[in-house]
Amino acid sequence: MQRCVSLVQRSLIRHQRPCSGVEPGELQPEFDAIDLDRPLADVDAGLEEIQRLYLDHAVHFHDPGYVAHLNCPITLPSIxxxxxxxxxxxxxxxxxxxxxxxxxxxxxxxxxxxxxxxxxxxxxxxxxxxxxxxxxxxxxxxxxxxxxxxxxxxxRHHGLPxxxxxxxxxxxxxxxxxxxxxxxxxxxxxxxxxxxxxxxxxxxxxxxxxxxxxxxxxxxxxxxxxxxxxxxxxxxxxxxxxxxxxxxxxxxxxxxxxxxxxxxxxxxxxxxxxxxxxxxxxxxxxxxxxxxxxxxxxxxxxxxxxxxxxxxxxxxxxxxxxxxxxxxxxxxxxxxxxxxxxxxxxxxxxxxxxLGADALGGYLDDVIALTRQTCRLMRERERDDIDVLTTPALSTLIFRYCPAGISDETTIETINHHIRHTLSRRGEGVVAGTRVNGRFYLKFTLLNPQTRLEDMNRLITRIAIHGEAFTTTMDADNGSKETTTPASDNHTGTRHAPSIAR
Incomplete structure (x- = not known):
């Protein structure tokens, strides 16, 4: 048990990004090579395999760069x-x-x-x-x-009427x-x-x-x-x-x-x-x-x-x-x-x-406040490159990168798909995607009370950088070529609180 705790501890300490950026086709061969009918030599070998197959690629919901789905960081007492x-x-x-x-x-x-x-x-x-x-x-x-x-x-006895x-x-x-x-x-x-x-x-x-x-x-x-x-x-x-x-x-x-x-x-x-x-x-x-x-x-x-x-x-x-x-x-x-x-x-x-109920309620209050602050931050860029769809109600924000001068919906969708993929591939951020009235949008879902406005500003900046770079490439290649961005060690930074698990 202590070895397991140490393994998880090392993985959390070493993590620099919300995700590894691995894609299914890259990880699948590792699993194809495993014969489940042939056990490993000992527990240490099993833990090493778990590290390689799972922990090295685990998505870290407590990282400020994770803003995709309704996944939350968890309290220490619950662990x-x-x-x-x-x-x-x-x-x-x-x-x-x-x-x-x-x-x-x-x-x-x-x-x-x-x-x-x-x-x-x-x-x-x-x-x-x-x-x-x-x-x-x-x-x-x-x-x-x-x-x-x-x-x-x-x-219950006779079936539906x-x-x-x-x-x-x-x-x-x-x-x-x-x-x-x-x-x-x-x-x-x-x-x-x-x-x-x-x-x-x-x-x-x-x-x-x-x-x-x-x-x-x-x-x-x-x-x-x-x-x-x-x-x-x-x-x-x-x-x-x-x-x-x-x-x-x-x-x-x-x-x-x-x-x-x-x-x-x-x-x-x-x-x-x-x-x-x-x-x-x-x-x-x-x-x-x-x-x-x-x-x-x-x-x-x-x-x-x-x-x-x-x-x-x-x-x-x-x-x-x-x-x-x-x-x-x-x-x-x-x-x-x-x-x-x-x-x-x-x-x-x-x-x-x-911890008490008030502490949990306070965490939610904090992420609601952060969402509103992030919305104001993004609306300041609306004339330039960010289109915020609606004012947030709880802790979600729907938006898209939409640079001035581009109105074609297919082009805008292509750019935003590229941004989402690039963020994940580089491990810089995990952002959700959705459709509203047929149009593709990006989505932030904020559930981490330790995320700060500067973390969100950094992520928004990366979105704009990737969007601008891809738009420039599309212009140069008449919209027919998509660049492939190599993995990077850039990350958004991580903060932790005593009551939220790392």
Whole structure:
């Protein structure tokens, strides 16, 4: 174990860039040469191989140059929790497998449902991530609707009702793709998800939602759930929860709030009010491995009415028999889509007990402030070469390099693809890409409270340098030649805090 710790320590100390810049075709031959049926001589040889194949190319989310996806640096107490739970291999299925671990998870569920304001009847369970949480919430919503349709206890025993093809889910046009995946897994299909137009701030338009619901009624469709998003992946936008909740309540429709990204606002002293209305949801998804700064995986699905969790319950005599439930034994498998589950709750528990909720909320406040500062910095360059698409809502920024004098969309896209690839290839930065209204953009996702404005300024400067160099080359070669940039040891610099893991 000490050798493993030393190995990771050396890798973190030696790292100079957020990524190595390696490409799949360069690393694949290393794996092709390995015969998994022939073990290595000893543990040291195994660790050396792990260093070469994995650690040398690991992406460092704690590096200021990593600003791509919703990956966060993690708290030190959460690492300690992993070191405690993994050797014991605790599985939080039934009381006789987990005992105190069961109560730790339940205490955290009660704590977060109280923070949301779901009421005394609320409950929930830890999940693998927002995708599973959204699936579970929509499964419960679907089954609750099927109970009303069939009148004989729903579809758990008898299958979907004959008119299940009329069931519909409504979500904003920029909601997470897991909503469509859930619809397919639930036997409804992608087309059962009706996109609702957004306003100019990329938030669900309540008037448009009302119109879509009216259309469903007129077309003989059965909308059974509305998914509101508290923190969209691209824009960080938060749907107008109070207005959506009022509309859902008036029509008897299940409201699910996907707060996988924005859930950390529950701990914020400055921005908690952005989640006003979430307390009216029937279910909520939260990813602790995003804005609570926990290791993957650490998430939860919460419900207003604990009885709805019965839609995922199945009693097996060899694991969680009826008589245990009747006796009040708190077997967590009774409310989970998974059977075997890791003790992920310990990470959040130890973090809260040693750092406190205010510290986590402060980290999120810091990255929101940094995002706004970075946006102002970029807008100062808008006349020259940076086009910022929207004002940030949470901690994402969508923009593109767009030098004066170039208006052809294909050319602009080519330049920005080149910038993104070059940054990664050189190991200077990991930046995301996305499309908005058919146009390609670059995206910063800021989740590192130790990143500073000077780090972002340095990265923006590198973006402009690569964009300008490539544009010059395209001009010289009539846009037909793309340069290949060699790897470099340039890096953005790294800062660390005592409470955020290096």
């Amino acid at each position: 300690l929790a992993e070191a405690i739970a993994t050797p014991l291999n605790t599985a939080v299925e039934t009381w006789d497998q987990s005992a105190g671990a069961t109560l730790i998870e339940q205490k955290l569920i009660d704590w977060v449902t109280a923070r949301i304001g779901l009421g005394e009847a609320a409950d929930g369970v830890f999940t693998s991530g927002g995708t599973q949480s959204n699936l579970m919430a929509l499964l419960m919503a679907r089954d609750a609707a099927c109970e009303r349709l069939s009148g004989h206890g729903g579809n 004959a008119d299940h093809h009329r069931l519909r889910i409504l979500a904003s046009a920029v909601s997470h793709f897991s909503v469509q995946k859930a619809a397919a897994l639930l036997g409804l299909g992608h087309n059962a998800v009706i996109p609702v137009p957004c306003d100019d701030d990329n938030r669900m338009d309540v008037a448009a939602l009302r119109a879509r619901l009216d259309d469903c009624h007129n077309d003989g469709l059965l909308p059974f759930a509305v998914v509101a998003t508290a923190g969209t992946t691209d824009f960080g936008s938060i749907d107008p929860l109070p207005g959506i909740a009022e509309l859902c309540q008036s029509r008897g429709i299940w409201l699910h709030v996907d707060a996988a990204y924005g859930g950390g606002l529950l701990l914020s002293r400055r921005y908690r009010h952005w989640l006003a209305g979430i307390e009216q949801a029937d279910s909520v998804s939260i990813d602790y491995h995003k804005t609570f700064f926990q290791p993957v995986s650490c998430s939860a699905c919460l419900v207003r009415d604990r009885h709805q969790l019965g839609h995922v319950t199945y009693h097996a005599d060899y694991l969680n028999p009826h008589d245990q439930a009747d006796a009040g034994t708190p077997d967590l498998v009774n409310k989970s889509l998974q059977t075997t589950r890791r003790f992920d709750a310990l990470k959040l528990w130890l973090t809260l007990r040693t």
